[in-house]
Amino acid sequence: MKAVEVRELVKDYGSFRAIKGISFEVNEGEIFGLIGPNGAGKTTALRTIATLLQITSGSIAVFGYELPKEAGEVRKIISYLPEEAGAYKNLTGREYLNFIAKFFGEGEKFRNMVRKGLEIANLGERIDDRVDTYSKGMTRRLLVGRALMVNPKLAILDEPTTGLDVVNAREVRRIINSAAEAGVAVLLSSHNMLEVELLCQRIALINDGKIIASGTGEELKKEYDTINIEEAFVKAIK
Amino acid sequence: MIGNIVKKEFKELFVLSTILPIAVIAIVYGSAGNMIGNVGETIKEKPVIGIVDMDDGSFSAIAMSVLTENAKVAYNGIDAEEGLQEVRKEHGVALLAIPGNFSQNIYASHPGEIEIYWIMKGAGMMDSISSGAVEGLIQAVNQEISKTLIQQGSSSDPALVLAPTTRIDTTFFKGKEIEGLSPSTLSSMLVSQSIVIPIVVMMLIIMAGASVISSMGLEKENKTLETLLTLPVRRSHIVIGKMVGSALVGLIMAAIYMLGFSRYMTSFRVSDINLADFGLALGMPDYLLVGISLFVALLAGLSLCIVLGTFAKNYRSAQALVFPITALALIPTFIIMLKDFDTIPAVLRILVFAIPFSHPMMAMRALMLDNYPLVIGGIAYTAVFTVIMVGVAVRIFNSDRLLTGSVRKRLGLGKLLWGFRR
Numbered sequence: 001m002k003a004v005e006v007r008e009l010v011k012d013y014g015s016f017r018a019i020k021g022i023s024f025e026v027n028e029g030e031i032f033g034l035i036g037p038n039g040a041g042k043t044t045a046l047r048t049i050a051t052l053l054q055i056t057s058g059s060i061a062v063f064g065y066e067l068p069k070e071a072g073e074v075r076k077i078i079s080y081l082p083e084e085a086g087a088y089k090n091l092t093g094r095e096y097l098n099f100i101a102k103f104f105g106e107g108e109k110f111r112n113m114v115r116k117g118l119e120i121a122n123l124g125e126r127i128d129d130r131v132d133t134y135s136k137g138m139t140r141r142l143l144v145g146r147a148l149m150v151n152p153k154l155a156i157l158d159e160p161t162t163g164l165d166v167v168n169a170r171e172v173r174r175i176i177n178s179a180a181e182a183g184v185a186v187l188l189s190s191h192n193m194l195e196v197e198l199l200c201q202r203i204a205l206i207n208d209g210k211i212i213a214s215g216t217g218e219e220l221k222k223e224y225d226t227i228n229i230e231e232a233f234v235k236a237i238k
Numbered sequence: 239m240i241g242n243i244v245k246k247e248f249k250e251l252f253v254l255s256t257i258l259p260i261a262v263i264a265i266v267y268g269s270a271g272n273m274i275g276n277v278g279e280t281i282k283e284k285p286v287i288g289i290v291d292m293d294d295g296s297f298s299a300i301a302m303s304v305l306t307e308n309a310k311v312a313y314n315g316i317d318a319e320e321g322l323q324e325v326r327k328e329h330g331v332a333l334l335a336i337p338g339n340f341s342q343n344i345y346a347s348h349p350g351e352i353e354i355y356w357i358m359k360g361a362g363m364m365d366s367i368s369s370g371a372v373e374g375l376i377q378a379v380n381q382e383i384s385k386t387l388i389q390q391g392s393s394s395d396p397a398l399v400l401a402p403t404t405r406i407d408t409t410f411f412k413g414k415e416i417e418g419l420s421p422s423t424l425s426s427m428l429v430s431q432s433i434v435i436p437i438v439v440m441m442l443i444i445m446a447g448a449s450v451i452s453s454m455g456l457e458k459e460n461k462t463l464e465t466l467l468t469l470p471v472r473r474s475h476i477v478i479g480k481m482v483g484s485a486l487v488g489l490i491m492a493a494i495y496m497l498g499f500s501r502y503m504t505s506f507r508v509s510d511i512n513l514a515d516f517g518l519a520l521g522m523p524d525y526l527l528v529g530i531s532l533f534v535a536l537l538a539g540l541s542l543c544i545v546l547g548t549f550a551k552n553y554r555s556a557q558a559l560v561f562p563i564t565a566l567a568l569i570p571t572f573i574i575m576l577k578d579f580d581t582i583p584a585v586l587r588i589l590v591f592a593i594p595f596s597h598p599m600m601a602m603r604a605l606m607l608d609n610y611p612l613v614i615g616g617i618a619y620t621a622v623f624t625v626i627m628v629g630v631a632v633r634i635f636n637s638d639r640l641l642t643g644s645v646r647k648r649l650g651l652g653k654l655l656w657g658f659r660r
Contacts, residue, residue, distance in 0.1 A: 013638075013642055047464075047641070050464075050468045051467075051468060052464060052467055052468060052638075052641055053638050053641065053642075054637065054638055072470065072472070075468055075469060075470040075471075076470040078468065079468075080464065080465065080468040081465075082461065082464040082465065084461050085461050085462070085464065085465055086460040086461035086462055087460075087462065088460065088462055089460055100465075100469070103469045103470055103471055104470065143465075146465075
């Protein structure tokens with residue numbers, strides 16, 4: 001079964017068309033990257049798949065569940081990490097993970113989730129400090145832990161390493177890779193094309209609300225005769 | 239340079255969302271002002287009364303002279319029943335009956351009795367203005383008789399000379415005949431008995447409302463809303479969860495406030511009159527109705543706040559959105575304190591009824607006077623209001639509005655109710 005099937009998706013904000021009929025699929029256990037410049041429609045596409053925005057036309061199915069009809073079912077199997085996400089500042093890191101895990105399970109299942117979240121966040125003793133005392137990198141690690149601890153079938157990650165230093169970004173990439181190896185389908189967006197090349201099995205290049213090319217990194221480089229995805233993208237939009 | 243900054247600040251702050259609530263509130267207060275204006279005219283007008291003089295003696299003649307000069311006399315005869323009917327027909331204030339032995343009693347060094355049959359229309363502070371004018375007339379009658387006694391060199395007890403009459407009050411109010419209380423006493427008793435509930439409601443709505451609106455603003459400011467909306471929880475549960483959480487915070491805050499306020503109020507207690515002695519007590523079912531009314535009003539307020547909260551862009555803008563709620567809570571508090579629901583102009587009556595917070599404010603007084611339809615109707619209206627507001631909130635939570643700040647489609651009632659299931 002496909003993790004995500006997007007068919008001719010159109011999304012309008014009033015009279016502005018942000019997405020102009022895109023189609024793509026994500027397989028189970030695959031890391032699929034949507035790359036493009038700011039304002040290309042990456043976040044809108046991810047938010048729509050994450051059940052946050054209404055579909056103007058076209059269709060989206062997540063593990064066979066159709067949106068928006070089965071949004072409730074979709075929310076049980078996805079985890080969404082927004083680009084500029086935050087956590088509740090009055091809670092400690094541990095309390096925040098507990099709060100989220102309670103929506104997904106009870107008893108042993110709940111405890112295992114929190115344990116996994118603590119492991120991924122890897123904040124040591126600081127996990128018991130209030131979130132408003134965390135650095136940006138620590139908050140991001142907590143949020144990645146939150147997103148992946150719930151054992152989602154599909155993780156939707158919007159710019160997962162944005163604003164992080166090299167060490168933290170590398171750690172987050174390692175965590176994403178491990179999740180995919182464990183069978184989680186990952187749909188991520190980035191304007192950091194080198195990062196996407198490192199992480200993703202398949203990539204879709206998106207510009208001005210349209211997918212202009214897609215395939216594996218190697219296929220795209222071959223198609224545009226370039227040495228990296230960044231150059232392939234530049235050639236693709238010309 | 240300063241001009242440039244002023245221009246930027248003005249442009250940022252002078253927007254429709256800030257101006258509109260103020261404009262609406264200004265219109266509402268304007269209407270309330272009209273009502274106060276009418277009261278001013280009432281003060282200037284002579285009160286309409288009826289007089290029954292069974293005495294026909296020299297002191298009753300003095301009383302008649304004072305009364306006819308300073309009041310509009312709708313009835314002047316000897317039949318009390320007929321007099322009451324006439325006064326009622328002319329929307330008068332009271333029928334004053336002077337019994338046969340009035341002058342004789344005063345000559346015999348006993349105070350002359352004046353029976354006053356009050357026709358009370360409302361129990362608000364301003365409703366007793368007309369009766370206040372009649373009280374002034376009685377005082378004037380007393381003074382004139384005192385003057386006459388002094389001029390005649392009366393050897394009576396000085397206390398009698400200074401207070402030559404006594405009064406026996408009977409008040410007819412909303413089908414009840416209350417003996418021994420004048421409208422002003424009754425009104426002040428009812429206001430003091432029922433003032434706590436409006437203040438509690440006002441504080442609850444303001445405190446809990448501010449909490450829920452701020453919570454929405456904080457969700458947006460802290461960027462936690464998107465995560466919350468992708469969790470496997472129904473939108474209606476998010477809305478209800480926020481409402482109940484804020485209600486608890488509001489209850490605690492209001493309780494702390496009321497501890498101080500109740501102490502403050504007890505310092506003003508001047509009368510030991512027990513309203514239960516006059517058939518104006520509340521039973522357990524009445525208190526239950528007051529409680530239900532209070533509870534549904536709180537839910538209604540919070541559901542309205544949730545809808546308002548969806549407009550909050552951050553914590554700062556959320557604070558500004560508390561203003562319309564505060565104003566909506568203040569309007570019925572003051573109107574109900576000043577006038578009875580039945581005696582305010584029709585437009586204001588519709589407004590007061592439409593504001594869901596009004597109903598628990600009016601409930602206690604209405605139940606004392608057995609006005610169950612108003613209380614039960616208010617509860618039903620407030621419950622419907624809450625359901626609609628929660629539906630609107632759930633619908634907004636299901637739309638793009640929370641994240642994009644715009645509503646794509648108009649919210650139909652059918653779709654609105656469908657929103658509960660998601």
